[in-house]
Amino acid sequence: MYGAWQELGKPADLLIEPAHPLIIEGRDARLLDAFLAHAGLDEHIYAETANRARRHGAAVDEELVASGVLTEERLAAAIARTLDLPFARIEPGITILRNGRGEWQSGQRHLKGCGLGFDARLFISPALDDLAGTARRIAALGPRRTALCVATRGDIARARADFTQQERADRARLSLAADRNHLSAREVMTAFQAMVATLIATTVVLAWALLPWFWNAVHVLCSLTAMVLTTFRLAVLSETPPIEEEPSRPSPPDLPDPLDEIDGLPVYSVLVALHREADMAPSIVEAMAALDWPRSKLEVFFVCEASDPETVHAVERAIAGEPNFSVIATPRSDPLTKPKALNFTLPLARGEFLVLYDAEDRPAPRQLRAAFETFRSAAPDLACVQAPLTIRNARAGWFETLFALEYDVLFKATLPWLAAHNLPIPLGGTSNHFRREALVDVGGWDSHNVAEDADLGIRLARAGCRTGVIDAPTSETATGRWRDWRNQRTRWIKGWMQTWLVHMRNPGRLVRDLGWRNLLSFQLVFGGMVASSLLHVVFGIHLVAQALAYAAGQQTSLVFGLLAFLDVSNIILAYAAFIGLASRVTPRSEHRLLRRLWSLWFYWLMVSFAGMRAALQLLHKPHHWEKTPHGPTAARPLPDAGHHLSTS
Known part of the structure; x- marks a missing residue:
């Protein structure tokens, strides 16, 4: 298993950067429909969340969790069923593995580790923006896909924090x-x-x-x-204008926020x-x-x-x-x-x-x-x-x-x-x-x-x-x-x-x-x-x-x-x-x-x-x-x- 694991290459190759698409066609649409069914999520709610994610510059799955539409566990379980992968919690005490350059194999959406039973696993949290592309890359792994499982981003972050605790403490x-x-x-x-x-x-x-x-x-x-x-205080005093008293009142509703114009x-x-x-x-x-x-x-x-x-x-x-x-x-x-x-x-x-x-x-x-x-x-x-x-x-x-x-x-x-x-x-x-x-x-x-x-x-x-x-x-x-x-x-x-x-x-x-x-x-x-x-x-x-x-x-x-x-x-x-x-x-x-x-x-x-x-x-x-x-x-x-x- 470990030899096959080494051939998986970069875990990040299985993932993509969020693209925030609003129009999804072909296999992406079929996989998205499957995800919505597994998550028990209404299509209109998903569309509203995707629009909000685009405005915020966030991934759709991030926005679904942040807005309370789905919990991390429910999201990850639905993605796992859609991609025909197991959903798993990362066991305490997992050892994060290194690549050939000595770098820890862990990021925001993946963690490559070895558990207490010395079984190597790759935990991933795929983005919803390209489910079809992720599915193709997983299929290309053939039998090696058995080392893959889906985890929540929070679980990946906690495992990484636990593993680096002593180093960070020192x-x-x-x-x-x-x-x-x-x-x-x-x-x-x-x-x-x-x-x-x-x-x-x-x-x-x-x-x-x-x-x-x-x-x-x-x-x-x-x-x-x-x-x-x-003298220093007097210099400050000479350039400090009297504070202006203004009653607290909400901003007019039609006053635009300049930051709202930023795309993310x-x-x-x-x-x-x-x-x-x-x-x-x-x-x-x-x-x-x-x-x-x-x-x-x-x-x-x-x-x-x-x-x-x-x-x-x-x-x-x-x-x-x-x-x-x-x-x-x-x-x-x-x-x-x-x-x-x-x-x-x-x-x-x-x-x-x-x-x-x-x-x-x-x-x-x-x-x-x-x-x-x-x-x-x-x-x-x-x-x-x-x-x-x-x-x-x-x-x-x-x-x-x-x-x-x-x-x-x-x-x-x-x-x-x-x-x-x-x-x-x-x-x-x-x-x-x-x-x-x-x-x-x-x-x-x-x-x-x-x-x-x-x-x-x-x-x-x-x-x-x-x-x-x-x-x-x-x-x-x-x-x-x-x-x-x-x-x-x-x-x-x-x-x-x-x-x-x-x-x-x-x-x-x-x-x-x-x-x-x-x-x-x-x-x-x-x-x-x-x-x-x-x-x-x-x-x-x-x-x-x-x-x-x-x-x-x-x-x-x-x-x-x-x-x-x-x-x-x-x-x-x-x-x-x-x-x-x-x-x-x-x-x-x-x-x-x-x-x-x-x-x-x-x-x-x-x-x-x-x-x-x-x-x-x-x-x-x-x-x-x-x-x-x-x-x-x-x-x-x-x-x-x-x-x-x-x-x-």
């Missing part, structure tokens, strides 16, 4: 550290960076002890840094990351089902941990009956991070475009269309677009309000400003839309970086790719508990520290990759994120010391007083810039939230605490991922907010 665990170690955060610091850090720390300690003016010099440096960061949309892959979020499964599945994209051209992977069976089973129950929705259970291995799970899933995604969501996300239904329209109208070097994140529970409490205003400033002002000036963008943790090829080319996500999103934005820029923004939003929930907020903010700042250290390992190479303009932006954005999380401590200590000295009736030096004045000025300017930005990007209906900005000083003080905690974690547990829990919500997807903003 590569996901190492990710960039395997072949691009200079870009991976697996090593916290290089030997040279550690030496420089030690020298700086030693110098600071000695100077602090021996030089009376050293504290004042450090203070002046911190003040100058704060001024630069505030590409496949879009959606990755949804969940961990210990079983109660979120029904709502996130509902949100994904509401995405406005042809289901035959959409695949959704719910990425879970194998060590979290409760979430895995909850998602499996929620996606029952949803075509092209599947669960990927990531094997447990270090590091236990979200980017490792995404890297484990990435090789399974076949979409030309890919987007990432979290369990609590509720994207606007037309967000995929807005992203695709932006990609379609831009140059090929546009590799990613970021959708804005909004907080839907902003009125729930103090934490939620400040968090929501912070998100508004970042996603509605800062990132659009960076995109408009063609500067590197630190991506948000979700709602990033990628050209999949560009994402693979830069190595996917760094499994060892706990701010993998921000790091990926810089790696895309270093590869010569651009990142843009769109304005179709995704809503999220903000945590209202101090402990959860602290852990989340610690992880973010620690990840920004990791990212800065990684890309500053070779400053000369970084300049060559980015250019001086983008390098300065990188220092300002990433260095500024870390610095701003710590500066309030410096200013706070000095102002408290000044107040205590004044209360005790002590004489203070002129320099001490000038520094205190500088601190107050810096703080006031920083508050004014942030409040100005928040006022610009907050809709009038939500202006009541701005009343809580009087306590911004305390919020930023807590950010400083998280920054110090992040620095300590960077030393003793750099890859530790502190999960932020999110409760279930019944919020519906957001209404659409237009299409694209800046992509330059």
Whole structure:
């Protein structure tokens, strides 16, 4: 049997690319009639589905399953009976065979494997578009056709995923550290960076002890840094127009969608990351089902941990009956991070475009269309677009309000400003839309970086790719508990520290990759994120010391007083810039939230605490991922907010 099997040639020779015919004649018509009879399918329903498949650029069999006309099993069984082949499920543990060039013999519609009984089989999922041609090629095999059987496309995909699991797990665990170690955060610091850090720390300690003016010099440096960061915010403010309040209303029914004129949309892959979020499964599945994209051209992977069976089973129950929705259970291995799970899933995604969501996300239904329209109208070097994140529970409490205003400033002002000036963008943790090829080319996500999103934005820029923004939003929930907020903010700042250290390992190479303009932006954005999380401590200590000295009736030096004045000025300017930005990007209906900005000083003080905690974690547990829990919500997807903003 095995010798005869080797003579079958390429399994793909039995299959064809879908041609989407609407007029079927001759033997094709007779076989189609037989298929319809075996499937119990009405001819008019088939014709409607074939027309829809042609518009979507999908195969008819894909459209039949995606639209719910037939299940995969019923479709495959009917095709098998039509071609006089057995219909079989692929047994667990099957070994995929290689061809003469060492390539795995498996694709979207075929799998060549050897089962536990060492019997070689070729599982195929023929397209309906050329049943007669497929039948002729099968007949030409003669006795060797006994090695053939029909399987569902889903079964073929699952068998391929199971067989490649260990390989994908190993590569996901190492990710960039395997072949691009200079870009991976697996090593916290290089030997040279550690030496420089030690020298700086030693110098600071000695100077602090021996030089009376050293504290004042450090203070002046911190003040100058704060001024630069505030100047950056003022520059963003000067180019950020006030948000226009428009009532949500559906588009006029006679307004054509420009994408409807395209003869076939590409496949879009959606990755949804969940961990210990079983109660979120029904709502996130509902949100994904509401995405406005042809289901035959959409695949959704719910990425879970194998060590979290409760979430895995909850998602499996929620996606029952949803075509092209599947669960990927990531094997447990270090590091236990979200980017490792995404890297484990990435090789399974076949979409030309890919987007990432979290369990609590509720994207606007037309967000995929807005992203695709932006990609379609831009140059090929546009590799990613970021959708804005909004907080839907902003009125729930103090934490939620400040968090929501912070998100508004970042996603509605800062990132659009960076995109408009063609500067590197630190991506948000979700709602990033990628050209999949560009994402693979830069190595996917760094499994060892706990701010993998921000790091990926810089790696895309270093590869010569651009990142843009769109304005179709995704809503999220903000945590209202101090402990959860602290852990989340610690992880973010620690990840920004990791990212800065990684890309500053070779400053000369970084300049060559980015250019001086983008390098300065990188220092300002990433260095500024870390610095701003710590500066309030410096200013706070000095102002408290000044107040205590004044209360005790002590004489203070002129320099001490000038520094205190500088601190107050810096703080006031920083508050004014942030409040100005928040006022610009907050809709009038939500202006009541701005009343809580009087306590911004305390919020930023807590950010400083998280920054110090992040620095300590960077030393003793750099890859530790502190999960932020999110409760279930019944919020519906957001209404659409237009299409694209800046992509330059």
